[in-house]
Each structure stands twice: as C-alpha cells, then as structure tokens.
Amino acid sequence: MEEVHLRAARPSDRTGHTMPGDLAASPFRADRDRISASAFFARLGGVTQVVSPSGSGLLLHNRLTHSLKVAQVARAIAERLLADPVSRAKLDELGGCDLDVVEAAGLGHDLGHPPFGHLGESVLDRLARERFGLPDGFEGNAQTYRVVTRIDVRGVEGNGLDLTAAVRSALLKYPWTRHSPVPHQAAELPRGASEPSEMPGSGATKFSAYSTELDDLLDARAPFEKGLPEWQQTVEASVMDTADDIAYAIHDLEDFHRVGILQFTTVHHELQEWLGHSVEFAAEEHVGVDDNRPGASLEHLRRRIHAKDAWIADDQAFADAVKKVRTELAINLLEVPFDRSQQAEQAVVRFSGDWTRRLVEGIVVDESVQPRSGHVALAPEQWHEVQVLKFVHRHFVLQRPDLALHQRGQDRLISNLVEALDEWLLDKAEVAPHRLRDLFDLARQEFDELPAEVLPAGADLTTLARGRAVVDFVASLTDDQAAALLEALSGRTTQLWNDTFVL
Numbered sequence: 265m266e267e268v269h270l271r272a273a274r275p276s277d278r279t280g281h282t283m284p285g286d287l288a289a290s291p292f293r294a295d296r297d298r299i300s301a302s303a304f305f306a307r308l309g310g311v312t313q314v315v316s317p318s319g320s321g322l323l324l325h326n327r328l329t330h331s332l333k334v335a336q337v338a339r340a341i342a343e344r345l346l347a348d349p350v351s352r353a354k355l356d357e358l359g360g361c362d363l364d365v366v367e368a369a370g371l372g373h374d375l376g377h378p379p380f381g382h383l384g385e386s387v388l389d390r391l392a393r394e395r396f397g398l399p400d401g402f403e404g405n406a407q408t409y410r411v412v413t414r415i416d417v418r419g420v421e422g423n424g425l426d427l428t429a430a431v432r433s434a435l436l437k438y439p440w441t442r443h444s445p446v447p448h449q450a451a452e453l454p455r456g457a458s459e460p461s462e463m464p465g466s467g468a469t470k471f472s473a474y475s476t477e478l479d480d481l482l483d484a485r486a487p488f489e490k491g492l493p494e495w496q497q498t499v500e501a502s503v504m505d506t507a508d509d510i511a512y513a514i515h516d517l518e519d520f521h522r523v524g525i526l527q528f529t530t531v532h533h534e535l536q537e538w539l540g541h542s543v544e545f546a547a548e549e550h551v552g553v554d555d556n557r558p559g560a561s562l563e564h565l566r567r568r569i570h571a572k573d574a575w576i577a578d579d580q581a582f583a584d585a586v587k588k589v590r591t592e593l594a595i596n597l598l599e600v601p602f603d604r605s606q607q608a609e610q611a612v613v614r615f616s617g618d619w620t621r622r623l624v625e626g627i628v629v630d631e632s633v634q635p636r637s638g639h640v641a642l643a644p645e646q647w648h649e650v651q652v653l654k655f656v657h658r659h660f661v662l663q664r665p666d667l668a669l670h671q672r673g674q675d676r677l678i679s680n681l682v683e684a685l686d687e688w689l690l691d692k693a694e695v696a697p698h699r700l701r702d703l704f705d706l707a708r709q710e711f712d713e714l715p716a717e718v719l720p721a722g723a724d725l726t727t728l729a730r731g732r733a734v735v736d737f738v739a740s741l742t743d744d745q746a747a748a749l750l751e752a753l754s755g756r757t758t759q760l761w762n763d764t765f766v767l
C-alpha cells in the first residue's frame with residue numbers, strides 16, 4: 265500500500281477496501297463531499313435550530329442553514345489565519361490547518377442533532393440513561409461522531425463514511441467519552457468536561473464519543489498525539505467550534521428580530537440599566553444581586569464569567585461589549601421593527617455581515633495551553649462581545665414561557681415515541697422497521713465486543729442494544745417525521761402511505 269499521510273489516513277486503509285464514487289482527488293475535499301452528499305446532512309433541513317422550522321418559511325434558520333454558515337465561517341477563519349505566515353507556522357506546528365478539513369467539520373458538526381434540537385437532546389439523554397440503563401446516555405456531539413463512523417452508510421464495506429483522521433478529529437469538540445478519566449486528570453477541567461451539578465455521578469456534561477466509538481476516537485487522534493494534550497481540540501476542531509459560536513450568536517438574533525420576538529425596549533433597557541449602574545454592581549461584588557433590579561441578569565453574566573472563565577475575564581472588555589451590543593443590536597437593528605421590506609432586510613444583512621467580519625477578524629492563534637479554550641480562539645474583546653450577544657438570545661428568547669410550553673409538548677412527543685418503538689421491538693420485532701432492526705443488530709454486536717468494565721455490572725445486553733437502537737432511530741428523524749410517526753403509532757391517522765416517513 266502506498267504510504268498515506270497520517271492526517272489523511274482512513275479506517276479502510278487497514279482493510280484495503282476502497283470506497284466507490286469520490287469525484288474529488290484530494291482526500292479532504294472528498295470528505296467534504298461525502299458529508300454534504302449524505303442523507304443525514306439533507307435531514308438537517310427539517311431539524312430545529314432553536315424553534316421548529318416548519319411553517320416559518322424563509323425567516324428562521326434550521327440545522328442545515330446553520331451548518332452551511334458554520335462551514336462558510338470556518339473556511340473564512342482558516343483562510344485568514346493561513347494568509348499570515350506567522351500564524352500559518354504556528355498552525356503547522358500545532359498539527360495543521362486545512363481549508364477543506366475545517367469546511368467538512370463545519371458541514372458535519374450537527375449531523376447527530378436529534379429532532380427538536382437541544383430539547384430533543386436532553387430528553388433522549390434522560391430516556392437512554394433511565395429507561396434503558398445506557399451509561400453513555402445521549403449527547404448531540406457524540407451522536408454526530410457515531411453517525412459518521414458507524415451509522416451512515418457508504419459503499420459495501422459496512423458502516424460509516426470512512427472519513428480521514430483529520431476530519432474525524434476536527435469533529436471532536438470534546439475529545440473524550442462521558443466517563444473517561446482523561447479530562448479528570450487535568451488540574452483544571454476543559455470546557456464541557458465537568459459534571460452537571462444537578463446530576464452528580466453522571467459524567468462529563470459534554471463529550472464527543474460514546475464508549476462504542478472510543479477506539480475510533482483514539483485512532484483519529486493518533487496523528488496529533490505528539491503535539492497536543494489528549495483532551496485538547498485539534499486546531500481544526502477549534503476553528504469549527506469558534507465558527508459555530510460566531511454563526512449562532514449572530515443568526516439567532518437575526519431570526520428572532522425577523523419574527524418580532526426580540527423587542528428594542530426590553531433589550532435596550534436591560535443593557536442601558538447595567539451600564540448606568542455597573543459601578544454600584546461592582547461595589548456590591550460580595551453580596552447577592554437583587555434579581556428584580558434592571559440590569560441584574562447582565563450582572564449575573566459578568567460574575568459568572570469571572571467565576572468560570574477567570575483566564576479571560578476583563579471588566580473593561582465586558583463594559584465595552586455591552587455598549588457595542590446596545591448600539592449595534594438594540595439601536596441600529598431592533599429599534600425599527602422588521603416588516604419584511606427591502607430596507608428591513610438590508611438592516612439585517614448589514615448587522616450579520618458586519619458582525620461576522622468583525623468576529624472572524626478577532627480570531628487569534630494562541631500556542632499556550634488553556635483548558636477552557638482552544639489554540640484558535642476569539643481575542644478577549646470579541647470573546648466578551650459573543651458572551652453578550654448570546655446573553656441577549658438566552659435571556660429574551662430561550663427563557664420565554666411560550667417556548668417552554670412548546671418544549672414540554674416536544675418532550676412528551678419524544679418520550680412517547682421512544683416508548684412506542686421500544687414496545688414494537690419487544691412485541692413484534694420481525695415487522696419493525698428494517699432500519700430499526702439493523703440498528704439493533706449493530707448495537708448488539710458492539711455491546712458484545714465492549715470490555716465488560718465499561719458496562720454496568722449484570723447489564724442485560726439486549727436491553728442496552730434495544731435502547732441504543734431506538735435512540736439512534738429517533739435521533740435520525742426530522743421534527744415532522746417524529747411527529748407523524750407518533751401520530752401513526754398512536755392510531756391517530758388513517759393514512760397509510762405518508763410522505764413524512766418511509767419505513
């Protein structure tokens with residue numbers, strides 16, 4: 265076999281089976297094409313970014329339009345850094361940065377996002393752990409890795425997209441498993457590795473692979489092991505991660521301005537009140553914040569940044585960011601309600617274009633090792649701006665009772681669907697959907713091969729496999745497919761052939 269550069273190594277190099285159909289000559293370009301041609305990628309058009317895309321027409325992003333933006337931003341970041349000989353040399357030293365790799369990672373990073381986005385993610389995690397006893401639960405990033413390495417199908421050689429080591433590594437935002445000891449050895453835990461305080465003993469909050477994909481993770485990371493601690497993202501993963509943050513910090517605000525949810529008065533009031541009282545807030549540093557006071561939520565954010573991200577926290581940068589967001593978001597964009605006129609569209613395009621450029625230009629290569637950040641990251645000024653932009657979205661959109669109401673319904677929908685599919689497998693597996701049975705066979709084989717110590721003592725492997733199969737199956741539906749499938753399984757539809765799902 266011809267010598268393959270380690271970054272471009274594919275799992276199939278070991279078996280000698282070549283995959284059919286790549287048009288691109290370059291391996292990383294081929295990976296980008298494999299991801300964008302995947303049915304799992306097309307599916308993202310029907311998956312929630314923040315609220316369900318059905319019915320919103322052109323107004324809201326879904327996970328597909330989001331992924332396209334992340335790929336665009338990631339490529340722009342890499343192009344800019346590679347154009348500068350000094351940062352290019354640093355990137356080479358840190359493991360390499362390739363334009364097609366970061367673009368592929370941007371396109372592929374959300375392939376495992378379940379129906380209804382983050383809400384679906386937390387419901388599937390709860391059911392995986394509590395109903396089926398799966399210690400790994402469910403996590404969107406780990407599911408992405410499972411899709412590209414096991415579930416998506418390409419060619420005759422079995423499972424996965426057979427991606428290069430560099431692209432697989434670039435998809436690993438959190439390069440550890442839920443219960444792996446790796447991040448726990450670090451003096452300070454990397455971002456995402458700590459346990460959620462409300463679930464002691466449940467392992468890392470975020471992780472990019474289940475135990476079943478650990479071998480693959482180690483194989484993908486092998487080319488980088490000399491230059492990077494094992495918990496550290498590759499620079500290409502950091503480019504994708506930063507591009508993800510930039511893309512959604514901007515387009516979530518764009519979306520909710522378009523649908524009239526983000527209001528000038530409330531947003532401006534909160535930002536202005538904090539600016540007017542920041543000195544008093546700071547003087548009361550050691551007492552609790554009175555939550556009824558305008559500006560209090562923003563003050564909570566400032567204090568949280570100090571508590572969790574002391575390595576970058578800077579009060580002057582925070583205050584400057586609040587001023588900037590007040591002027592450019594509240595005054596220049598939100599003050600005139602969106603009426604779908606050309607002028608209103610131009611204001612949105614200006615806002616997102618200016619901010620994207622500004623944030624991309626604020627990205628630096630930092631060779632020092634910082635557990636809460638990657639080697640490619642936003643400079644402090646822009647980092648604080650992103651925190652404030654995300655705050656506006658979290659505080660004025662995500663915490664709305666009407667959104668919570670909607671999500672309670674989606675929680676019930678996913679729970680009922682999982683229960684109905686599980687019962688189907690238990691009851692009449694022989695006529696269950698082919699795909700579900702294939703997923704069961706895959707999981708059963710994986711659990712048979714796993715070392716006993718990663719499984720709960722006395723675990724019933726059939727139950728674990730049934731759980732993983734049902735969760736994989738549900739996670740690969742669109743929002744509408746999940747709803748239609750539950751309708752049919754509940755006897756609420758008389759229509760037999762339905763274009764929302766094909767079993």
Ligand SMILES: Nc1ccn([C@H]2C[C@H](O)[C@@H](COP(=O)(O)OP(=O)(O)OP(=O)(O)O)O2)c(=O)n1
Nearest residue numbers: 313314381382383404405437470508512516662
């Ligand atoms: N409770 C939440 C949390 C986030 N979001 C939305 C806001 C963003 O549009 C997107 C952010 O989630 P991502 O999966 O894109 O990225 P993160 O960086 O937050 O998480 P991860 O690192 O797990 O990808 O989801 C949401 O609707 N509800």
